[in-house]
Amino acid sequence: MPTESRCFSFEIPHEEVKGPLNLIETVLSGQTAEPEWLRDDVSFTNVEMLSGIPVKYTVTQIGNKSKASLRVRGITANSSNDISADLKSRVSRTLGLHDDLNSFYNEFADDEVLSLTFKNLRGLRLMRGANLFEGLICSILSQNNSVRLWNRSARLMMKHYGQKVIFPDGSQEFIFPRPEALANVNPRSLRSNTSMGYRAKPVVTISRLVVNGDLNLRKVKTLPYEDAVDLLLELPGVGPKVADCFLLYGAECLEAAPVDIWIHRIVSKLYFGGKKVSRLTTARFLRERFQNWAGYAQLYLFDYARTGKIPRFASVS
DNA sequence: TCCCAGGGAGGAT
């Protein structure tokens, strides 16, 4: 089978992008559904399974934010089937291209805090993970960690425990490990192989729960928000923030609003006049105020706060 | 050397 037949290229026209799009801001905004896509100038490359077939593809934005389309080029392994249609809907879902951002901006244009973020972050979209297990593990890796470090651990985990794929162009890539590959590893060796520190033990424990059927993430995804949270909080290494990260980025529950240190600070400072409120109060506030846009509100406030686009508010401590 | 990073668990108040 000649290499060319496994290559593909297609476009997602701007008519299929609902509102503005900023691909670079979206991919680089530190979302926890999966390891960050590798950047090359204005393009991003991801490797994942699509209906059991390993796919490597590169996404490039064409046009400005207001009239953006996407160019997708890629290559498959082990198959000569045309996967363009499947990948198109996958990319569209992953990048949240169907989310009606203009209606989000309009609905909260009079919110004096959130609307501050709209100008700089216009086109920022919520990314959805392709795999529930991957989303949960990445969310655990992110706890008390930097984006850079948890991504490094995730990449090391892929290299040591993920399926190795050699594409027809000769490149070697690694797929995010399946729970079966992690369930029987020694947490100590996982720790030394990946630098994930004390997070190794819960990663192994949760992998075992998934393998033996005691944890069904597909079922968790179908539960109402409160029930899903209650179930997730029983898991080791999973607290309120990680549970919300999994639900939002992994399980596409858009009312979940993960509260990390940045969200805690900015919401206390700007919505509660500097008064200290608990993280749970913060999360509930975001859910009640923004409802199905709570995840988006959180994403915009987080990026805005973290990247220093607001005046210093570190006085809240 | 200390502090911090998209926190969580266990314990004391």
Add this chain to the structure above:
DNA sequence: ATCCTCCATGGG
């Protein structure tokens, strides 16, 4: 309910 402290690891 709220407030410690510790937990690995690496960057600043």
